[in-house]
Amino acid sequence: MQRFIFRKKNHITLISGILIVLAFISKLAFNNLAMFTWALVIASILGIAPIALQAYQALKVKVVSIDVLVTIAVLGAFLIRNFEESAIVTFLFLFGAFLEQRTLNQTRSAIKELTEMAPESALKQMEDGEFVEVEVEEVEVGDILLVKTGAKVPVDGTVLTGEGHINEASITGESVPVSKRKDSQVYAGTILENGTIQIVADRVGEDTTFGKIIELVEEAQDSKSEAERFIDKFSKYYTPAVLIFAVVVWLISRDIELAITILVLGCPGALVIGVPVSNVAGIGNGARHGVLLKGSEVIHDFSRIDTIAFDKTGTLTIGNPRVADQEIYVENIDEVLGYLASVERESDHPLAKAVVEYIGETNLYPVEKTDVVKGGGIVAQVAGHRVAVGNVKLMEQENIPLNEKARADIARFEEKGNSLVLTAIDGELKALMGIRDQIRPGVKEDLAKLKKLGVKNLVVLSGDNQGTVNLVARELGLTEAHGNMLPEDKSAYIQELQAKGQIVAFVGDGVNDSPSLALAQIGIAMGGGTDVAIETSDVVLMNSDMSRLPHALGLTKATANNMRQNIIIAVGVVLVLLTGLFFSDWVTMSIGMLVHEGSILVVILNGMRLLGYKLRT
Amino acid sequence: MQKATIQLETLACPSCMQKIEGAVKALDGVDKDSLSVSFNSSKVKVNFDDEKISIKDIENAIDRLGYEVKKSQVKAL
Numbered sequence: 001m002q003r004f005i006f007r008k009k010n011h012i013t014l015i016s017g018i019l020i021v022l023a024f025i026s027k028l029a030f031n032n033l034a035m036f037t038w039a040l041v042i043a044s045i046l047g048i049a050p051i052a053l054q055a056y057q058a059l060k061v062k063v064v065s066i067d068v069l070v071t072i073a074v075l076g077a078f079l080i081r082n083f084e085e086s087a088i089v090t091f092l093f094l095f096g097a098f099l100e101q102r103t104l105n106q107t108r109s110a111i112k113e114l115t116e117m118a119p120e121s122a123l124k125q126m127e128d129g130e131f132v133e134v135e136v137e138e139v140e141v142g143d144i145l146l147v148k149t150g151a152k153v154p155v156d157g158t159v160l161t162g163e164g165h166i167n168e169a170s171i172t173g174e175s176v177p178v179s180k181r182k183d184s185q186v187y188a189g190t191i192l193e194n195g196t197i198q199i200v201a202d203r204v205g206e207d208t209t210f211g212k213i214i215e216l217v218e219e220a221q222d223s224k225s226e227a228e229r230f231i232d233k234f235s236k237y238y239t240p241a242v243l244i245f246a247v248v249v250w251l252i253s254r255d256i257e258l259a260i261t262i263l264v265l266g267c268p269g270a271l272v273i274g275v276p277v278s279n280v281a282g283i284g285n286g287a288r289h290g291v292l293l294k295g296s297e298v299i300h301d302f303s304r305i306d307t308i309a310f311d312k313t314g315t316l317t318i319g320n321p322r323v324a325d326q327e328i329y330v331e332n333i334d335e336v337l338g339y340l341a342s343v344e345r346e347s348d349h350p351l352a353k354a355v356v357e358y359i360g361e362t363n364l365y366p367v368e369k370t371d372v373v374k375g376g377g378i379v380a381q382v383a384g385h386r387v388a389v390g391n392v393k394l395m396e397q398e399n400i401p402l403n404e405k406a407r408a409d410i411a412r413f414e415e416k417g418n419s420l421v422l423t424a425i426d427g428e429l430k431a432l433m434g435i436r437d438q439i440r441p442g443v444k445e446d447l448a449k450l451k452k453l454g455v456k457n458l459v460v461l462s463g464d465n466q467g468t469v470n471l472v473a474r475e476l477g478l479t480e481a482h483g484n485m486l487p488e489d490k491s492a493y494i495q496e497l498q499a500k501g502q503i504v505a506f507v508g509d510g511v512n513d514s515p516s517l518a519l520a521q522i523g524i525a526m527g528g529g530t531d532v533a534i535e536t537s538d539v540v541l542m543n544s545d546m547s548r549l550p551h552a553l554g555l556t557k558a559t560a561n562n563m564r565q566n567i568i569i570a571v572g573v574v575l576v577l578l579t580g581l582f583f584s585d586w587v588t589m590s591i592g593m594l595v596h597e598g599s600i601l602v603v604i605l606n607g608m609r610l611l612g613y614k615l616r617t
Numbered sequence: 618m619q620k621a622t623i624q625l626e627t628l629a630c631p632s633c634m635q636k637i638e639g640a641v642k643a644l645d646g647v648d649k650d651s652l653s654v655s656f657n658s659s660k661v662k663v664n665f666d667d668e669k670i671s672i673k674d675i676e677n678a679i680d681r682l683g684y685e686v687k688k689s690q691v692k693a694l
Contacts, residue, residue, distance in 0.1 A: 058636050
């Protein structure tokens with residue numbers, strides 16, 4: 001019976017609505033008062049059944065829920081034979097709950113989209129070598145799986161055989177397909193766009209990167225901020241308090257109608273739902289845009305930051321040094337570059353790699369003997385010539401004369417923030433190359449947006465030399481630049497900023513900078529969905545995409561505002577209704593219920609706006 | 618001990634959580650500290666002693682409150 005009533009709740013709502021309409025038609029059109037009363041009585045009884053059952057269940061576990069307040073109020077209305085009120089109030093309450101459920105599903109849709117991307121089945125190799133479709137839960141580490149074109153990769157694994165292109169948007173937010181062949185890593189939840197591959201399962205279920213992302217987002221949407229915990233506690237005592245207040249009013253005034261109206265007005269519906277709704281919609285929007293926010297506390301703190309500290313390499317710059325400037329002092333350019341490439345090929349120093357990459361295909365010469373000069377470069381014998389490749393110090397050591405022009409070029413290159421690679425052949429300077437890290441495209445615009453959003457200080461903390469750091473800072477318009485910093489210097493500096501009262505976010509790669517990530521009020525990891533980044537930080541920017549940072553900040557500000565608006569709406573409605581009740585006579589039980597259900601819908605719709613939030617520029 | 622993750626129909630009112638919490642806590646054999654009911658994902662997570670109580674008992678307790686259980690997963694701890 002009970003289950004039947006719960007299942008048919010929507011039907012009950014519909015029927016009681018129809019009965020109410022019939023009642024008023026019979027009264028107004030046919031002046032049939034008996035019909036009017038009976039229709040309303042039936043509507044009340046039908047309507048109160050599911051509410052009263054829920055109230056009973058709540059009382060059994062010692063919770064005074066909103067259902068309890070409404071049930072008592074309706075019984076009271078029944079007692080004083082005000083069937084009009086009892087019918088309308090139950091109908092509005094049920095109908096409101098119906099709309100609430102519908103709209104709530106909307107606010108949760110973004111996160112649902114994400115969880116629905118989870119793979120469900122896999123083609124697993126059985127003992128006889130055949131592949132059989134099984135549920136993804138049945139896959140264990142070490143199993144061999146077949147992935148066909150168009151299918152989802154079921155687990156994190158390594159490619160055994162086959163080739164194909166995989167769309168990794170669900171992990172990295174980047175929808176350009178990535179080529180996979182033997183020994184490539186593949187991730188659960190990504191889609192094989194072409195080809196067929198066999199993989200061996202390395203991590204399954206919740207341990208996969210995708211599983212972790214889902215768990216994180218699911219936990220985030222239900223995590224509670226201090227304000228929310230306060231509201232929770234508040235509502236725990238608030239509803240019984242309303243009940244007691246109504247009883248006291250009744251005892252003093254002997255006015256049942258007034259007492260039961262208070263019960264209805266006191267319902268804290270919009271208050272308890274307003275903040276979770278903003279939270280889930282905000283986090284959902286982030287998940288859609290490659291920004292993982294770990295809960296409402298993070299939203300609150302992030303929205304208030306005034307300082308962002310960056311770790312230079314890999315965040316503001318590409319982290320991949322390249323030859324940016326060159327001067328060649330001789331005519332036979334190809335020959336010089338050939339010698340240079342031949343020598344640099346022997347080294348795995350980052351500068352040497354940049355040089356080799358820059359020169360590309362060229363004539364290579366046999367290298368007969370190489371000496372690595374520590375802190376200087378390389379001296380080698382190539383096809384009978386003595387070739388020295390390295391910095392200015394090496395050139396001095398080798399007694400290479402540097403003329404006026406060369407010295408001027410060196411000074412100019414250094415000023416641009418380059419590291420220098422000089423090439424001398426047989427005691428004569430032939431070439432000068434300036435190598436520097438490149439600023440990521442678009443970073444300048446992103447930083448400007450952050451400033452517009454109210455971030456006052458943009459700081460770069462880097463292990464590089466001060467000159468290079470200054471240069472990056474000047475080019476990007478940062479407010480502070482500090483070079484030569486070890487990881488512990490960075491965290492000490494963050495503490496210093498915090499001591500000055502600044503609220504600091506730290507953007508790092510999540511591996512070397514975990515102390516700073518942990519120390520800053522908000523740690524932002526630029527991780528392509530790596531485990532460490534996901535675990536140590538408060539905010540993860542998928543696919544290391546800086547352009548998501550302004551969106552993330554704007555979104556948290558909008559979400560925090562949205563929560564505030566919802567609290568104001570909820571509290572405001574109760575205050576207005578109570579004032580109306582005591583100081584005027586427009587407030588009845590039905591109007592109270594109508595306004596309440598209306599305010600619940602308003603806060604949900606308000607929260608829903610966050611799903612479509614976009615940073616305005 | 619077993620760890621249960623129970624997916625419910627969409628929860629609409631935060632006070633539902635208190636009810637479900639109360640009902641599950643009242644069962645003998647569940648680890649009260651491990652219980653979490655999440656509103657937005659509409660999930661109940663709880664550890665329980667499978668010698669004292671079965672997943673079906675927990676599901677029934679929630680179902681009796683009027684919340685439909687959609688799917689549950691049990692993992693050994």
